Amino acid sequence: MALAVGGCGLTFDLGPLDNTGGLDASAPADASPRGDADPRDASRPEAGVTDGSAAPDAFSAPDAGPCDETPCSLLQQCGCLAGEGCYPVGSDVLCEPAGSTPPGGGCTDESECVTGASCLVVSGSSTGVCQAFCGDDGWCVADSHCIAVFSRLSRPVGACSLQCDPIGMSGCPSGLACTLSAQVRVPDGVTVLIAACVPPGSRPAGSPCLTGQCAPGVLCVSGMCARICDLDAPACAGGEICRSILGDPVSLGRRLGSCYFTG
Numbered sequence: 001m002a003l004a005v006g007g008c009g010l011t012f013d014l015g016p017l018d019n020t021g022g023l024d025a026s027a028p029a030d031a032s033p034r035g036d037a038d039p040r041d042a043s044r045p046e047a048g049v050t051d052g053s054a055a056p057d058a059f060s061a062p063d064a065g066p067c068d069e070t071p072c073s074l075l076q077q078c079g080c081l082a083g084e085g086c087y088p089v090g091s092d093v094l095c096e097p098a099g100s101t102p103p104g105g106g107c108t109d110e111s112e113c114v115t116g117a118s119c120l121v122v123s124g125s126s127t128g129v130c131q132a133f134c135g136d137d138g139w140c141v142a143d144s145h146c147i148a149v150f151s152r153l154s155r156p157v158g159a160c161s162l163q164c165d166p167i168g169m170s171g172c173p174s175g176l177a178c179t180l181s182a183q184v185r186v187p188d189g190v191t192v193l194i195a196a197c198v199p200p201g202s203r204p205a206g207s208p209c210l211t212g213q214c215a216p217g218v219l220c221v222s223g224m225c226a227r228i229c230d231l232d233a234p235a236c237a238g239g240e241i242c243r244s245i246l247g248d249p250v251s252l253g254r255r256l257g258s259c260y261f262t263g
Helices: none
Strands: 002-005 011-013 084-089 092-097 117-122 128-134 158-160 177-184 191-198 218-221 224-230 240-244 254-261
Touching: 224 240
Parallel strands: none
Antiparallel strands: 002 011, 002 117, 084 092, 117 128, 128 158, 177 191, 218 224, 224 254, 240 254
C-alpha cells in the first residue's frame, strides 16, 4: 500500500516489510537525504493542530515578492500571487489557487488544502488528509516527524506526520483509521514510526497479515496482527505484554508499542 499526493501521483510505502510481511524494526531506511540546503533558514509557517479535533488557523497568504526558488517555494510559500499557494505538481512545484482545508482535515485533491499543506491520499482510497510541508522535525508540532513523501521532487521537502490516536481510534477523517507506519524522515533518512490515517483492514489480533490488512487498533508486526498499546498504561490481553517497537513512537502524548504474546 502507498500514499499518493492528491492529483499528482506521488507515492510512498506504508512501511518496510520483512519476509513475512508487516513492520520489521530492523529494516534500514530506504531513502537517502537529498540536497544540501538547510530548510531551517527559511521562515517557518505554523504547523497547526493535526489531531482532527479542531481546525487550526490557516497559513498566512504567500508573498508575491522575490523568492529564493523558482517558480515558487513550498517551505517559504513565496513566489505566488495573492490567493495562490505553492503546491507540488508531478515532479515540479507550481502556483495554484489556495484551498481552505487546514492540516489534519480530510481532502480528496491538492486544491482543497491551505497554502503550506498538501493532500496525501492512500492509494485505493478516495479520502486523504492535508499535511503541512516541512524541512525537518522542527517545522512540525511536538511528537510529529517530517517524513519523505515527495520522492519525485529535487527539493529536500517533507510532510509533517499526523497526531491521531490508534488506541482510542480518533483524529482521522471519516473512512480512515489511525495506525502506525514506518517512514523515512527528512532530511537524515532515518526510518521512524509515525501515526497515520489509512483505510482500515479487517483482520483481528493474532491473524497472519501483510501491511494494511489488520483491523483498526491492530498493527501488522512480523507477519502477525498485534494490538497497539500504551507503554505507560498497557491494556493487553492475558498472557501478553506491551513491548517497544521501532523507537517508541509518540502520538498525542502516548508512547506506543504492540502487545506481544509471551506464552
